[in-house]
Amino acid sequence: MKQNTFFLMAGLIGLIEVGIFWLSVLLKESMLITIAFVVGILVIYIARRTISDKRDDERSALITQKAGARTLEVFWILFFAVSLGSLVMGFATPLGIQPPPKPFPRAPPDEPHIGYFGLLQMILLCCMAFLYIGFRIYYARKYGEWDDDEE
């Protein structure tokens, strides 16, 4: 598969995922988009292996590896901090930690604001993507990605 065909296919899968997300909101079926997303990413990963005109070498692998490691190094702090804040919101009741409600375990709460936690996570993941791009640019510059040719 050519690299451009792969990008077209990835874009198409992205559009399908948006459609499925909309459908799962309409059907109130969260498992639909969860499964569809995992399947979509798997298809993209498998298709990426079949690209024939990809020029990845050890230097680009090093850039990807370093950018990924540095992103995780920074991101876990951000993610942990926000999660701790959310935990405080969960536990901050006048009497401290409440006893488990009866009957236990109870059914998932039907409260739409819980879903907004997903929105917060999406924002964090977007931050992670921007962070990764930033580190990638930094390491690409460091390892001479855009250096001028002297020939």
Added chain:
Amino acid sequence: MKNKIKVFRAMHDLTQEALAQEMGVARQTILAIEKGKYDPSLDLAFKIARRFGVSVDEMFTCWEQ
């Protein structure tokens, strides 16, 4: 790490692109190695040295030396 790739390329009348294709890497990688911005793996260093018929010692030297 310093290297003499550019000198050997000139002696063999070889472009960066041609050498990169022979080594199976991108042209930018050869450029980055020549400029000392990227240290190649042992495998690539041996391949480059072998291509020009010299030893790795002859092709690459540490900055301290």
